[in-house]
Amino acid sequence: MHFNLTNGVDLNIIKTTQFKTNQIIVNFSTPQTKNNITARSLMADILETSTKKYHTQTLLARHEADLFGMYLGTSASRIGNLHNVKFRASFLNDQYSQPGLLHEVIKLVGEMILNPLIDNGSFDEPTFMTQKTNLASSIASLADDKQYYASSELRKIYFDQDSPMQIPSFGQIDDLSVLTATNLVDQYQAMINQDKINIVLLGDVDEENAAAAFRELNFSPRIVKNVSAFYRQELHEVFEKEEQQELKQAKLNLAYQLPVYFQESNHYSAVVMNGILGGTPLSKLFVNVREKESLAYYANSNFNAFNGVLTIQTGIESQNKDKAIKLIKQQVEAIVAGDFSEELLQEVKDGLTHQLLSGLDSSSNGAERSLMNDIFDNDKSVETIVNEINNVTIDDVVKTAKLLKLQAVYFLNGEVK
Amino acid sequence: MEKHQYSRFNETIYHQKLDNGLLVQMLPKKDFHKTYAILTVNFGSIDRTFVPKGKTEMRTVPDGIAHFLEHKMFEKEDHDAFDLFGKLGADSNAFTSFTQTSYLFSGSDHIHENIDVLLDFVQDPYFSEKTVEKEKGIIGQEISMYDDDPNWRLYFGILGNLYPNDPMHIDIAGTKESISQIKAEDLYQTYHTFYQPNNMNLFIVGNIDPAETVQWIADNQAHKQFDEPADIETEFELNTLDGSDVIPFRTLEMDVSRPKVMVGIRGLKEIKPGQDALKYRFTVELLLDTLFDDTSDKYLELYDNGIIDDSFSYNFEMQRGFHFAYFNADTDNTEQFSDEIVKVLENANAQMLKGRSQFESEKRAILGRLIGMMDSPEAIANRYAGKLYGNTNLLDEVEVLESITFEDVLAVIPEFIQPAGISVFHIIPRNN
Known part of the structure; x- marks a missing residue:
């Protein structure tokens, strides 16, 4: 209320x-x-x-x-x-x-x-x-x-x-x-x-x-300016940076622009796409980079629907950098080419559904979710979101993946020369 | 099936020991959406010396085998248990501690199938030389990652001081060297020795019907063959009981931005498993809270003098066979920090008497946090520690906490704080 x-x-x-x-x-x-x-x-x-x-x-x-x-x-x-x-x-x-x-x-x-x-x-x-x-x-x-x-x-x-x-x-x-x-x-x-x-x-x-x-706390009235919360920036060339530190495990991180924002019609397509790419243990990054190639201890992706960015992060052995970049790019290309099964799509949707439902079992999570909805005047219930997620098609995922534009590669090299 | 009602908290716990010895406990939460289940084996990284099942001689297996086993349990000949949970829309995970290995899932649908997957993958081992070799790469990466983590190094640094000759000073995952020796047959041998139903317990919290759920589990178990339960003979004894091997001080140089310091106390009193162990834990926790938390005068003094900041924390850990406390901070005044902490410990009695008026309030704060945890299926299930605390659960803990008096805390001081058990570990920035 x-x-x-x-x-x-x-x-x-x-x-x-x-x-x-x-x-x-x-x-x-x-x-x-x-x-x-x-x-x-x-x-x-x-x-x-x-x-x-x-x-x-x-x-x-x-x-x-x-x-x-x-x-x-x-x-x-x-x-x-x-x-x-x-x-x-x-x-x-x-x-x-x-x-x-x-x-x-x-x-x-x-x-x-x-x-x-x-x-x-x-x-x-x-x-x-x-x-x-x-x-x-x-x-x-x-x-x-x-x-x-x-x-x-x-x-x-x-x-x-x-x-x-x-x-x-x-x-x-x-x-x-x-x-x-x-x-x-x-x-x-x-x-x-x-x-x-x-x-x-x-x-x-x-x-x-x-x-x-x-x-009784008597907050004073205020005029709230209507400013878009969504951050956008123009595409730039791909920036790369490499650094050396004395470390046993190197870190390889990539950033893609993904201009999809909260409450937009393709928001949940992007969420599902991220799940297929690297958001779950069934994802392409987890299965192909971590499990099949034993290349990394962690390999995952994150999508931020307020900044329009998708990031990928991995922890690898220094000498595997090129191999890892190649494999990561292949996973993105595979999604763009629609190379993932209906089955995986459904599993990712079920996993996201579970995440949403289990969020309802935490009072702090519930309060945070309500806050977010209040800030954006959003009244979508979890049930509605679950429906929207389940309506995402392979075609929606492919379309969203096509919006991914690599923008930055950062490598923290563990080898000291 | 036995039922225990906790009317003060509107909760009920059901438990049943199955014919094969597996203990099943359930706490239904009707208005929750998810169900959380955790299957725990009473076997962890310190259990490295034991009589393998069917043998008569003790053997010592390579360090890190419990954790290695945990990783390998998911992979089967033609599938991966992760995928099975994934297909059922559930999250799954596992973790290994010094004394336990746990496998868990959290799901909001297909709970019957998920429970079957959990029981089946943990009760049906499949190891091959090929998959064992591949896992060495993955776990090697995991060890590397922890090696780069200064907080992890600090923690194992103090453990190395407190228990230099006991297995607790070795990373739970082992070392790259030790895991390189692990073979599929070691995994099988270890598995068959420890993964017996009577050495395991299953705790389920969530939207379940206990009668129906226990039937699912009983049916699942009825379809399997289990070996006759055998006694598990492990050799875990502390190298010394009087703490004479405790290393008082060590320093590590690392690539850190600020120095880190940890003061540790090894508990030298032998604590027998049972409810008294739980009481002992709460008593020490109350002692430490009164002396060191942000309600204490000492905290403010150290904070205002720049010796501690918000990075200060302390913890008490009790596990099967050992217990210790540690105090740590990122600080530029590492020596002052350790001196001050040790001084408070040495004058604990006087400090406690000074803080007497705070005692009831501290107890109430712990009580509040215990009740708060009852909202979390994970907390309820994960906190269960079996025999260690006399099979008590989170709901039982409240009564034990409430029974503790100020005099109990005074009495625990000389038992827990003994100069021979105190040690300091520093991590200082490397001079490049």
Whole structure:
């Protein structure tokens, strides 16, 4: 049930008795710019640390422990052109904890969003400094995860050099230096007063009661600009990059443009095509690159329906690079040529159906799915999506695969010369 | 079939031991869409020395055989079990730990067929020299991948310090060298020794009717021939009981952006399998939470001084035959980190007394997380640890947790925290 709390602030309560835990997500979204990504990510970290009332991490953590070990955290994420700061709470239903827990949790979520540790127009300086340092170190540490590292290098060569897509959703170290405890307050004010806000509450709750508790938070009305979330860019030549590191396993990643977007008529054709190519253990990449040729420990593909990109990632022995590229390209060509069975098509559809249905068995997944639908005013039920998936034909898959255009190849070589 | 109702949580667990010894447990969740089933063999990477079935002498098999077996179980002469699950729209997977091997599927349709596939592929081995050779390439890649993962190296680094002469310090997948020695006949021998129905259990959670489901399983088993159950003789004894072989400190240089540090404590008290083992685990967890989680004064002090950040974590692991805890962080102050952690451990009693007012709240937080896990079919089924915790399941755990007093926690301190069991491992960036 939807409640319009005020202009630009939507509350969606999904009542269900399926779970013992409830979920709350409060999502702030705004068009990303090169200047707001890192700032918003740091702000999310600071807001998570303390509030005016719970002015140290310890006080906040103790209050959360008292509320039956509830989880409350923030994160920064991206949906195409939109940058999101998300507050997420997961906590027991009153029935399994104590009467009034839901209200306590809503109060705490509101406290974290609306009553941060800001004095005289500045975030608490020590908190600011610590979180700035910590964000920088955690970004630096990511390079130690080689799968992540390879995918981020691929992103850098795929996306246009002046695009905000160059910057990860959690920010980049170079952008931190200009941020101060005072100028970050401007970002905070902009988020609180201007972002589109979508709130989801999923669980066994009294809807009117819960809505009243959210109304008490008194969000200000806002005018939300209508901006397309879908990121598009022109085709460019195929960019290749190779790097050497002392590693036992090399990483080979490829990016294709696939201009198909969420809610478009061929969206689920692309989802099925990705499943056939590398999205499942039955897929061509898994079977032919990993299993038949023993060439890789992992070989899979991912389709992002907000960026229009399909990526392939593999972990291989360095000397097998050329062989792997050839095999990967052959798998794509095979799909374009319609060289896959009706049987495989059905198996991929059944696998996707199972994924969708089993998503209904997770309260956090349910809340995330509802949030996505709310952001895009999408009201397709899982049953409708299952139908659309099952209506995808071999011909649809071939047509979608023909849209794939190789754009970037990144190789992290494990051999040190 | 026995039925156990947990009215406080609106859940019911059914269990039955079949004639062949296979234990089946089921928790129906009527409003769920999927069904999750996991078949676990009480056999893991540390079980490398045993009397093969039909023999009388102990033999030691190459490291990594349990994991190798897990990989090879999926492949049959003319098909792959992965594909069978795939055709039924189910996801399947498997994993091997130090003491267990598990095979699982998750499906929202054709549950009867999926259960048959699960039982059939695990109960019908097929190994050939050719497929065994091919698998060495795949597993070799897997080992390489983990070798490049600093967190994995840190974990096995501390295990190497805590248990330098015991099999836990070796990667569950073995080494490239050890797996190169594995032959099809080793796999058969190991399989027949450990994969007996009475050494396995099946846990199913989801949209099922227990009576109907157990009948499917009984029918499936009735069509198969099983050898007479035989006692399994394994040799697993810790090399020393007093921790005298614990290596206090080692450092590894690696291509990392920041130093990593892990402090480990090897538990030196012998814990007998049973419900008391579960109580022991919760007691230590409560101790560690009170001393180290973000509600503790120490956490804030270390955080504000830049010695820890959000990368700090700790964990307690108890498995058949051994238990240990570890504390780790990415930090530029590796030595300060290990000194501070060790100091807290050494002054645990005083710290606990200081944190007494937090105790009930910590307990309530763990309780909240346990109840939260009841929403997850995977968590319910995967947490079942058989004899180790006296055949208790997630729902039983609540009662055990609630029985723990502050005095229990004080009493566990000298049992668990012994200087001889403490060790430190550092990973520092390589100087290029």
